[in-house]
Amino acid sequence: MILKLSNENEIRAFLGKEGFVFKKSLGQNFLVDSTVAPRMAAAAADKNTGVIEIGPGAGVLTRELSRAAKRVVAIEIDEKLRPILEKTLGDRENVSVIFADVLKTDLRKIIAEKLSDCERITVCANLPYYITSPVIMKLLREKLPVQSITVMVQKEAADRICAKVGSRSAGVITAVINYYAETKPLFFVPKGAFLPEPKVNSEVITLTLRQKPPVEVDDEEFFFKVINACFMLRRKTAVNSISSALGVDKGTVRAALENIGVEETARGETFDMRTLALLTEELLSRI
Numbered sequence: 400m401i402l403k404l405s406n407e408n409e410i411r412a413f414l415g416k417e418g419f420v421f422k423k424s425l426g427q428n429f430l431v432d433s434t435v436a437p438r439m440a441a442a443a444a445d446k447n448t449g450v451i452e453i454g455p456g457a458g459v460l461t462r463e464l465s466r467a468a469k470r471v472v473a474i475e476i477d478e479k480l481r482p483i484l485e486k487t488l489g490d491r492e493n494v495s496v497i498f499a500d501v502l503k504t505d506l507r508k509i510i511a512e513k514l515s516d517c518e519r520i521t522v523c524a525n526l527p528y529y530i531t532s533p534v535i536m537k538l539l540r541e542k543l544p545v546q547s548i549t550v551m552v553q554k555e556a557a558d559r560i561c562a563k564v565g566s567r568s569a570g571v572i573t574a575v576i577n578y579y580a581e582t583k584p585l586f587f588v589p590k591g592a593f594l595p596e597p598k599v600n601s602e603v604i605t606l607t608l609r610q611k612p613p614v615e616v617d618d619e620e621f622f623f624k625v626i627n628a629c630f631m632l633r634r635k636t637a638v639n640s641i642s643s644a645l646g647v648d649k650g651t652v653r654a655a656l657e658n659i660g661v662e663e664t665a666r667g668e669t670f671d672m673r674t675l676a677l678l679t680e681e682l683l684s685r686i
């Protein structure tokens with residue numbers, strides 16, 4: 400018999416009967432508010448979409464994605480969820496579950512092998528909090544043929560990711576993600592929507608991958624190093640922060656800043672994408 404979990408009591412009772420024990424170390428907070436998964440699925444998929452889901456858990460979001468999308472591939476690290484997912488997703492013909500660590504998975508191969516008949520590919524997940532940044536960075540940096548990434552992350556992470564580059568709330572991740580994607584907060588999800596209840600609230604956000612980066616740089620790796628360097632010593636001048644992080648003498652950094660019309664007292668975390676890109680090119684030509 401297939402179980403269609405639709406409310407907290409049903410999910411709690413089913414997981415209890417299966418003897419499932421939540422693992423905090425795997426970020427296992429399962430969605431029990433039945434209004435959230437359909438909204439995420441509607442944002443991530445239509446009937447032409449192939450969706451990669453990361454961490455299906457008990458399969459609540461997976462079921463909704465399976466209804467909304469053409470095909471779903473869900474990647475779950477916890478083998479203990481195998482019998483549970485067989486019971487909750489066994490009737491969904493367009494879903495396949497792969498038991499693996501997403502960070503060690505060749506997603507390009509999965510897309511080619513399992514989703515090649517889909518017009519567009521998206522990623523959708525209620526992300527395990529302990530790997531929010533590594534997962535997002537993997538998805539972006541591997542330059543996969545993915546159109547958008549709709550993910551639930553901690554509210555604070557959402558605010559940082561969706562901040563304006565150069566604003567007070569921005570961080571390294573804001574600038575790096577912005578290079579690859581446009582970011583948009585979708586909706587707030589209170590901590591009470593999960594079992595067990597986490598300490599913090601969450602938010603669903605969408606990253607829409609850019610066809611072309613917003614700035615042009617010759618050396619992406621060095622660009623990311625410069626971004627890191629700008630944020631290394633927060634509240635210090637960019638000259639100090641960059642010089643110490645990149646091991647470049649202060650005179651060289653000063654000259655580079657002067658050439659792009661930036662005051663030598665400016666702080667690196669206030670730079671917008673264009674300034675970061677110009678600075679990268681200036682530094683590259685000098686070191």
Ligand code: SAM
Binds near residue numbers: 425
């Ligand atoms: N999607 C389910 C939901 O919304 O109820 C579960 C979300 S729960 C926050 C995160 C899920 O990711 C868990 O099922 C956990 O076992 C899984 N997970 C954790 N680390 C993982 C990894 N490295 N690769 C794949 N799945 C992982």
